[in-house]
Amino acid sequence: MSNAKIGNVWIYVEQDGGRLADVSLELVCKGCELATQLGVKTEAVVLGSGLKPELFATLHSYGCDNVFVADDPALLHFSAVPYQKIVVALVEQHRPNIFVFGATHVGRSLAPRVASCLQAGLTADCTSLRIDEFEDKSTKKVLKNKLMQIRPAFGGNIIATIVNSWQDPQMVTVREGVMALTAPQSGRKGKVTPVPVTLSAADLTVQLIERHRQESKLNLKAAQIIVSGGYGVGSKENFKLIYQLAETIGATVGASRAAVDAGWIDHEHQVGQTGVTVRPRLYIAIGISGSVQHRAGMSESAKIIAINSEAGAPIFSVADYGIVGDLNVVLPKMIKAYKARV
Numbered sequence: 615m616s617n618a619k620i621g622n623v624w625i626y627v628e629q630d631g632g633r634l635a636d637v638s639l640e641l642v643c644k645g646c647e648l649a650t651q652l653g654v655k656t657e658a659v660v661l662g663s664g665l666k667p668e669l670f671a672t673l674h675s676y677g678c679d680n681v682f683v684a685d686d687p688a689l690l691h692f693s694a695v696p697y698q699k700i701v702v703a704l705v706e707q708h709r710p711n712i713f714v715f716g717a718t719h720v721g722r723s724l725a726p727r728v729a730s731c732l733q734a735g736l737t738a739d740c741t742s743l744r745i746d747e748f749e750d751k752s753t754k755k756v757l758k759n760k761l762m763q764i765r766p767a768f769g770g771n772i773i774a775t776i777v778n779s780w781q782d783p784q785m786v787t788v789r790e791g792v793m794a795l796t797a798p799q800s801g802r803k804g805k806v807t808p809v810p811v812t813l814s815a816a817d818l819t820v821q822l823i824e825r826h827r828q829e830s831k832l833n834l835k836a837a838q839i840i841v842s843g844g845y846g847v848g849s850k851e852n853f854k855l856i857y858q859l860a861e862t863i864g865a866t867v868g869a870s871r872a873a874v875d876a877g878w879i880d881h882e883h884q885v886g887q888t889g890v891t892v893r894p895r896l897y898i899a900i901g902i903s904g905s906v907q908h909r910a911g912m913s914e915s916a917k918i919i920a921i922n923s924e925a926g927a928p929i930f931s932v933a934d935y936g937i938v939g940d941l942n943v944v945l946p947k948m949i950k951a952y953k954a955r956v
Contacts, residue, residue: 620759621711621782623649626701627658627673627681628720632666636835637716637790639676644743644793645714646677651745652759654711655679659704661697663690667806674804676796681804686811688818691825692720696817698727704809705732710783712761714743717787729785735778736785737763739887741792741910748777761786766887766906773906791835791891792910832882834868834890839898842868842885842912843878846901846922847941850878855945856900862949868892868912870902886911900941904929921945 623645628635642658649656657680658673670681684700701724705713713728715721717739729736742764748757760777761784767774778784834840841863843856853873860867868885869878885892887907897915902908904920904927912918913932920933921944930936937944 620652620654621709622655622657622679623652624705624710624713624783625656625658625678626713626715626721626724627660628716628718629660629662629665629669632662632664632669634669634672635716635718635790636795637718637788639672640790640793640795641714641716641788642673642676642678643796644788645712648712648743648745648761652711657682657710659701660684661689661700663687670804670806672798675798675800675802677799677802679804680807682807682809684809684811686813688813689811691822692723693818693820693822694723694727695820696813697724698731699813699817700809700811701728702731705783713783713785715785715787717789721787725785725787732783733781734783734785735776735780736787737765737776738787740765740786740788741773741887743786743788743793748779750779752779760784766910789887789891791893794893794914830882832866834866834883834885834892837866837868837892838894839863839865839896840868840885840892840894840912840915841865841898841900842870842883842902843873843900844870844902844908845872845876846903846924847873847878848901850876852942853878855941859898859900859945859949862952865896865898868897870905870908872903873901899929899933900945902929903927904931 625641625645627638645656656678658678659682661684665685673681715725740763744762746762748760763776763786841860843853869883874881874884887910891911893914895916897912898919900921918933919935920929921937925938
């Protein structure tokens with residue numbers, strides 16, 4: 615697609631029983647920012663059954679100019695083949711410039727299928743998106759208004775900026791919590807565009823027989839104070855100190871991937887690129903070296919305190935306050951000092 619006529623910015627919006635996914639609203643906010651820079655519209659794509667007008671009104675309030683709606687009983691629950699067919703047909707008809715998906719189990723299933731059908735590029739698990747110009751080394755042409763798709767690469771050792779130099783749409787997936795959720799604008803109006811649903815028996819060969827859902831008992835994303843432990847904690851036994859500090863100051867316990875992989879704590883506590891992205895008022899990182907992937911999940915915290923025995927640990931580069939020392943010495947003193955003040 616020529617830059618002379620840039621398509622709109624699309625967000626694939628996930629909903630379950632009429633409840634919008636948080637990541638979708640975050641991506642709508644980011645999509646509006648990108649669309650404003652490009653001078654185009656922000657549009658959402660929603661599939662489901664029995665969708666209510668209130669859902670579309672919410673998307674309009676967060677900045678969507680138009681919502682494409684495919685509403686059919688066959689779309690009540692996500693199924694890759696029929697969802698892919700509808701989304702691909704929509705893209706081929708309207709040719710968006712940018713198409714953003716949440717990096718959820720739905721997005722990770724649907725986005726690659728759509729990209730494969732369209733022969734479009736897809737960058738997974740982006741931590742940042744911005745509009746900039748790009749020089750194509752093969753043609754020596756400068757491409758304006760391209761989407762810079764930024765994510766950790768090579769095991770988190772570098773930050774890669776990826777650019778599509780071929781036909782739109784430029785497709786990405788983004789994890790929940792990475793993009794900031796801005797305040798909705800009450801009363802903002804927008805358009806709703808119904809999408810015809812034509813599915814064959816071959817499209818519906820997979821049927822959902824039974825569904826089980828279990829709500830997570832932990833909500834790291836909503837926590838205002840988080841105490842996280844890493845591989846430097848040393849053992850599962852030492853993690854008791856992390857829990858003691860968290861209980862003392864009214865915090866939620868988090869962890870790095872290394873601590874989770876070591877079996878010291880459950881995956882639902884994991885903060886970072888392959889865990890949860892958080893923005894608490896206070897984040898205390900204990901025994902965490904600070905890989906790019908972990909920092910991507912907590913660097914937007916309002917205040918960061920790092921405690922590590924290694925003075926050169928990368929975590930100190932994003933910390934507001936740093937303590938070099940043994941956690942077995944430092945944490946008991948912190949707990950004692952806090953209890954004395956309270």
